[in-house]
Amino acid sequence: MFWEQLINGLTLGSTYALIALGYTMVYGIIQLINFAHGEIYMWGAFAGLFLVTVLGVNIFVALIGAMIFCTLLGMLMEKIAYRPLRGKSSRLSALISAIGVSIFLSTLMVLLRGPNTTRYPEVLRVKTFSLGAVEISSLQIIILLVAFLLMAALTFMVQKTKLGKAMRACSQDLDASYLMGINVNRIISFTFAIGSALAAAGGVMVGIYYNAVWPYMGTMAGLKAFSAAVLGGIGSIPGAMLGGIILGVLEILGVAYLSSSYKDAIAFAILILVLLVRPQGIMGQKKMKKV
Amino acid sequence: MDAWFAQYVDAYYLRIMVLIGINIILALGLNLITGVTGQLSMGHAGFMSIGAYTAAILTLHYGTSFVLALLSGSLMAAFFGFIIGIPTLRLEGDYLAMVTIGFAEIIRVFFLNFELGGKAVGLYGMQQYTTFSMVFILVILVVVLNWQLLKSRYGRALYAIRENEIAAEACGVNTTGMKVAAFTMGSFLAGLAGGLYSHYMGYIAPQDFGFMRSIEILNMVVLGGMGSIPGVMLGAAVLTVLPEMLRIVADYRLLFYGALLVILMIFRPNGIMGDMRLYDLKQRLRTKEVKTCRS
Numbered sequence: 001m002f003w004e005q006l007i008n009g010l011t012l013g014s015t016y017a018l019i020a021l022g023y024t025m026v027y028g029i030i031q032l033i034n035f036a037h038g039e040i041y042m043w044g045a046f047a048g049l050f051l052v053t054v055l056g057v058n059i060f061v062a063l064i065g066a067m068i069f070c071t072l073l074g075m076l077m078e079k080i081a082y083r084p085l086r087g088k089s090s091r092l093s094a095l096i097s098a099i100g101v102s103i104f105l106s107t108l109m110v111l112l113r114g115p116n117t118t119r120y121p122e123v124l125r126v127k128t129f130s131l132g133a134v135e136i137s138s139l140q141i142i143i144l145l146v147a148f149l150l151m152a153a154l155t156f157m158v159q160k161t162k163l164g165k166a167m168r169a170c171s172q173d174l175d176a177s178y179l180m181g182i183n184v185n186r187i188i189s190f191t192f193a194i195g196s197a198l199a200a201a202g203g204v205m206v207g208i209y210y211n212a213v214w215p216y217m218g219t220m221a222g223l224k225a226f227s228a229a230v231l232g233g234i235g236s237i238p239g240a241m242l243g244g245i246i247l248g249v250l251e252i253l254g255v256a257y258l259s260s261s262y263k264d265a266i267a268f269a270i271l272i273l274v275l276l277v278r279p280q281g282i283m284g285q286k287k288m289k290k291v
Numbered sequence: 292m293d294a295w296f297a298q299y300v301d302a303y304y305l306r307i308m309v310l311i312g313i314n315i316i317l318a319l320g321l322n323l324i325t326g327v328t329g330q331l332s333m334g335h336a337g338f339m340s341i342g343a344y345t346a347a348i349l350t351l352h353y354g355t356s357f358v359l360a361l362l363s364g365s366l367m368a369a370f371f372g373f374i375i376g377i378p379t380l381r382l383e384g385d386y387l388a389m390v391t392i393g394f395a396e397i398i399r400v401f402f403l404n405f406e407l408g409g410k411a412v413g414l415y416g417m418q419q420y421t422t423f424s425m426v427f428i429l430v431i432l433v434v435v436l437n438w439q440l441l442k443s444r445y446g447r448a449l450y451a452i453r454e455n456e457i458a459a460e461a462c463g464v465n466t467t468g469m470k471v472a473a474f475t476m477g478s479f480l481a482g483l484a485g486g487l488y489s490h491y492m493g494y495i496a497p498q499d500f501g502f503m504r505s506i507e508i509l510n511m512v513v514l515g516g517m518g519s520i521p522g523v524m525l526g527a528a529v530l531t532v533l534p535e536m537l538r539i540v541a542d543y544r545l546l547f548y549g550a551l552l553v554i555l556m557i558f559r560p561n562g563i564m565g566d567m568r569l570y571d572l573k574q575r576l577r578t579k580e581v582k583t584c585r586s
Contacts (some may be wrong), residue, residue: 031385093515094556096556097553099510100548100551101549103364103548106545110545111543201578223396234385264400268396271390279386282387
């Protein structure tokens with residue numbers, strides 16, 4: 001029982017981690033809580049649904065298609081709603097702009113599809129394997145595997161490529177990177193693109209896993225993923241992965257062993273408790289205050 | 292006075308005016324925390340719900356008088372603001388934002404499972420004790436108190452914390468104490484507005500005080516102009532009337548609302564009134580010259 005719940009938690013947690021990465025990367029570079037990120041995730045789930053039902057493609061093709069679609073959506077959003085504000089206004093105005101985008105995107109989906117839940121078609125034949133006493137479905141294996149591959153690819157890109165180096169430079173000091181000849185606007189746009197693609201992958205997989213998508217799915221998932229990012233230490237990429245997985249596992253265990261009526265409160269309670277002990281998050285670094 | 296008003300003013304407009312008044316109290320409370328002191332709080336609706344539920348439970352189940360219920364609701368909200376404020380105001384900027392979001396969500400889930408609060412159905416059957424004149428007088432009182440506070444040395448200390456916390460501390464401002472005080476006062480006002488709201492609408496439910504509600508209040512503060520009393524009042528009025536006006540476009544209402552937020556932020560990044568204070572307005576009227584807003 002415990003081990004099965006643990007696997008359920010890992011599956012949920014890996015999708016939280018995928019969304020949390022987008023929050024943490026954008027925050028690391030421009031210190032913006034991108035509230036529209038949850039809506040990108042929701043649009044990703046619907047894009048996957050569209051590809052599977054209307055165009056009838058394979059689920060893996062749909063996953064990649066949804067990621068490409070959200071990449072473009074994320075870049076467009078950054079260009080229209082955030083770039084004009086950058087540099088000339090306080091961070092709070094950018095936050096309100098993000099909230100505006102979030103309301104816009106979720107309402108647009110309600111207008112397109114109605115507010116109700118849509119069922120995902122059965123795209124995979126789910127087999128259940130037993131490993132000793134533990135049962136694990138092929139779906140869970142696929143989700144864990146895809147999430148792991150994406151995170152490994154991201155880590156490789158950030159650590160080993162020139163683009164990743166530029167991203168890390170930007171997150172340390174935007175102005176200095178600009179002076180060093182880095183095209184800062186392009187890097188920011190690229191960060192939104194990567195984050196949105198990861199969120200789309202999360203959306204499609206959650207859609208298959210829970211067999212349902214609805215236009216307001218982004219709000220709660222976004223809030224929880226953001227708390228996962230904060231839990232891990234915002235701005236830190238391994239922190240977001242760890243935070244997502246910890247939050248997912250504890251949420252499932254909390255529902256299984258405590259009470260399901262407090263499901264949505266568990267993630268936040270954990271976050272508050274951790275922050276009281278360790279204000280910078282689990283893997284965050286303490287910053288010196290400079291005058 | 293209310294009977295007189297009801298004769299001349301359409302009930303629909305009267306309702307909107309009462310809601311504007313309640314929103315002004317809410318927004319001025321958040322303004323103290325976020326606008327003046329610069330501590331981003333995104334869970335103001337949580338404190339509002341504490342005030343609303345406390346007041347409603349007192350009048351419904353215990354037959355307390357409305358004034359006493361309203362006061363208890365505000366004090367309860369202030370108490371929670373104080374309790375939450377002490378440990379969390381050590382956190383900076385966006386960590387505080389996340390904790391306040393989390394706290395408001397926990398409160399919402401608590402009320403969803405709270406027997407005395409009617410669980411998911413919420414509370415209904417409260418008498419409409421809140422009247423226009425009462426809201427009007429309270430708004431004036433709150434504005435005057437806010438204005439007096441902000442021009443006192445405590446108000447200047449709060450602005451100093453927003454501008455530069457370390458410099459403020461070096462100048463001898465007790466930053467933690469001031470931040471907790473601002474947070475407690477803001478929560479008190481949220482509780483007051485919550486009590487007024489529950490006894491005006493006659494019913495409340497946990498989903499009335501969700502994340503979107505907190506965001507709406509934050510929008511009023513940022514849109515109007517952070518730290519500026521006339522700005523925040525204008526922001527509250529505009530954002531209360533705007534959804535009503537957008538009723539013409541029916542289903543597309545929220546679509547327009549979202550787009551307008553983005554557009555307003557692009558063209559007026561510091562809010563409609565910038566950082567203008569009542570004092571500046573007075574000066575401007577006196578000198579009659581065109582001055583640009585301070586950014």
